[in-house]
Amino acid sequence: MTHTYLDLMRQVDSAKNLEGVYEFRSHDGNKIGKILPFVVAQLKRSAAFEIEEEWKTVRITLESAQERSAALKALCADWRQDKVFRVLEGWRNELYPVYSPSKTIYFVIERSAACLFGLVTYGSHITGYVPAQRPEDFLLWVPRRSYSKPTWPGKLDNTVAGGLGFPAGPWETAIKECQEEAGLPAEYVQPRLKTVGVLTYEFQLEHTVEEETGVYQPEVEYIYDLEMDKDTQPHPEDGEVHEFSLMTTQQVHERLVNGEFKYNCALVMIDFFIRHGIVTPENEQDYIEIVGHCHRKLDYPLR
Amino acid sequence: MTHTYLDLMRQVDSAKNLEGVYEFRSHDGNKIGKILPFVVAQLKRSAAFEIEEEWKTVRITLESAQERSAALKALCADWRQDKVFRVLEGWRNELYPVYSPSKTIYFVIERSAACLFGLVTYGSHITGYVPAQRPEDFLLWVPRRSYSKPTWPGKLDNTVAGGLGFPAGPWETAIKECQEEAGLPAEYVQPRLKTVGVLTYEFQLEHTVEEETGVYQPEVEYIYDLEMDKDTQPHPEDGEVHEFSLMTTQQVHERLVNGEFKYNCALVMIDFFIRHGIVTPENEQDYIEIVGHCHRKLDYPLR
Structure with missing residues (x-):
């Protein structure tokens, strides 16, 4: 064909069918990504996230880039060890940056995990x-x-x-x-x-x-x-x-x-x-x- | 500076402040432009338009490209003669096309009048x-x-x-x-x-x-x-x-x-x-x- x-x-x-998908927001309210429901279900392992079911929103609560990066690192390492997501089999040991509106680093995250949070x-x-x-x-x-x-x-x-x-x-x-x-x-x-x-x-x-x-x-x-x-x-x-x-x-x-x-x-x-x-x-x-x-x-x- | x-x-x-602006729609419901309130007020001269105040929508009702083009031509000529809009002082005697989703001509309109209807x-x-x-x-x-x-x-x-x-x-x-x-x-x-x-x-x-x-x-x-x-x-x-x-x-x-x-x-x-x-x-x-x-x-x- x-x-x-x-x-x-x-x-x-x-991108088309995003019904039921959660908005991923920064601690101060900026949209930074989208998280699918099967990923949201796994976020409960970490205290760094606040999940608002009614508004379908996930907020990362930590106030410094360093803390956020550390929380994500720990969570992704856990997921990898427990084989929660297939994409983490492609672990790269490479960090991808997420930006705040001022173009400074908001946090960094393992490359293979970025897609789980719908990050740019x-x-x-x-x-x-x-x-x-x-x-x-x-x-x-x-x-x-x-x-x-x-x-x-x-x-x-x-x-x-x-x-x-x-x-x-x-x-x-x-x-x-x-x-x-x-x-x-x-x-x-x-x-x-x-x-x-x-x-x-x-x-x-x-x-x-x-x-x-x-x-x-x-x-x-x-x-x-x-x-x-x-x-x-x-x-x-x-x-x-x-x-x-x-x-x-x-x-x-x-x-x-x-x-x-x-x-x-x-x-x-x-x-x-x-x-x-x-x-x-x-x-x-x-x-x-x-x-x-x-x-x-x-x-x-x-x- | x-x-x-x-x-x-x-x-x-x-484009920023479009509050109060009317959606301009084709007879079959496609968005084709935007019409500002002071222009909508002048559309009442023509039977070719249906104005829906509550939904802030103007619909052109005629069913052929030829009829629509003719109605717009007559209306714009009237406006020009009565000096209703300053932009029509720049009358070009040039026709601008508006398209339907099939990329065929939906109507043509005098160039200097296109902006009054927010047409592409x-x-x-x-x-x-x-x-x-x-x-x-x-x-x-x-x-x-x-x-x-x-x-x-x-x-x-x-x-x-x-x-x-x-x-x-x-x-x-x-x-x-x-x-x-x-x-x-x-x-x-x-x-x-x-x-x-x-x-x-x-x-x-x-x-x-x-x-x-x-x-x-x-x-x-x-x-x-x-x-x-x-x-x-x-x-x-x-x-x-x-x-x-x-x-x-x-x-x-x-x-x-x-x-x-x-x-x-x-x-x-x-x-x-x-x-x-x-x-x-x-x-x-x-x-x-x-x-x-x-x-x-x-x-x-x-x-």
Whole structure:
């Protein structure tokens, strides 16, 4: 079955059924995430949370970032030990930050647990391409994910992508991941990398709030173009990538509509096509709606 | 007084106080615009509208696009003759389209009257620039609006910009306006023009709904980059532009923060800086919020 570009956007900017979901609020009342009922049931282990059933709200009560981070660390470690949530099997030992409206850190939390609280997570996505006179003739470096990865095995990705672990910033993460995932050294990447925007969306894999497949994830992806020469080839460095292929824009298009890309990487790819005039208002009837799905308003404090 | 980029975005994506405003709905119930109370009072002249005071809704009742367009034409001509609204002094003899969810024309309306109904209007904005190795070294062609224009006299603009009059499309409009406003012929523009996205915002000049200064205008701007050589100079063709200046990105920045740009042109300019990596998450603390203001979700059927 083939997909339209709008279908692909709806797969990733897909949060829909959030009935029965709890608002996660800061001690001083800001919305910071969403918590599904099966997670709320497990919060009773920690004194750090106040659950308001009638208003479907969970409030974290501690007043310092340090205390909040410590309480979450203890709780997540408990959950992991007791095998409460499958997602914690992917424990990363990496801290993800949550911000307050003043853009200071509100708390940090183990990466694999962020989705249980519907917290905004941040990433950097890089598209490596060999330019040409006409954008339609660009060649793009597309990796296939390792078949042994726990998430999205064998799917197609953006050239390089990585989450922003505290305290790394977007540019720093982009440079680091180019080395780690694609063997592209900082000296090569630094002068060629261009910051080109930021995409925001709200993902929900299945439209159910009963179990882990329904987890809600708002995401911010900083995006970068990396203009490459024909002779430099990315190569798998850390085992996350099965292989890199140099594809024409037509080949990327075919794999997109064929559903071969990881959902959020399809979004980044289509945004690339829009920014470079390959997809236009003249050749894509859902142009405005597609761009809208790349820029969902996230109603949380952001960095 | 200098402005931050976020200030500038809030000036253009500024709809805020819409209390007491009427929802404008199609005969079959779709939201198509917003009508301020002082305009609703004048709708009683036409049998084509049903006003529901309790729900603050105005419905256009006619069942064909042709009938609706004819009723609006007659009403606006009446208003103009009786000098009911100042904005109709700018009568353009140009038709703006309103769409139904199927992307077919729902009706057309005289351009200068669209704002009275809070209808979505469409434009094409082109940034002409001379490229350089580093985007910070780009030079940009910036026109100053004629001092005799009725709207925004003497303000700075995007290199070329124009509204989409029915039935012209965005690309066609971009090409035509380059000739008309800047003396750049189609043969020059066509191979150099690049479609790079679409911006959406909701403008309200003053936060009042009492009079014409408070009129609400949702807008869609298709955007284009025009990579130019150093020797080709745009020049005023139709009297809309006072003069064109070739500015460094630093000069454009200074004029932006100084408030010298027409509001929506500042938005297009800042988006250009973002797409070309001049404004980045590292040098702009409100990066995500600024990008958000460029992509407001418009809750209406769009083309």
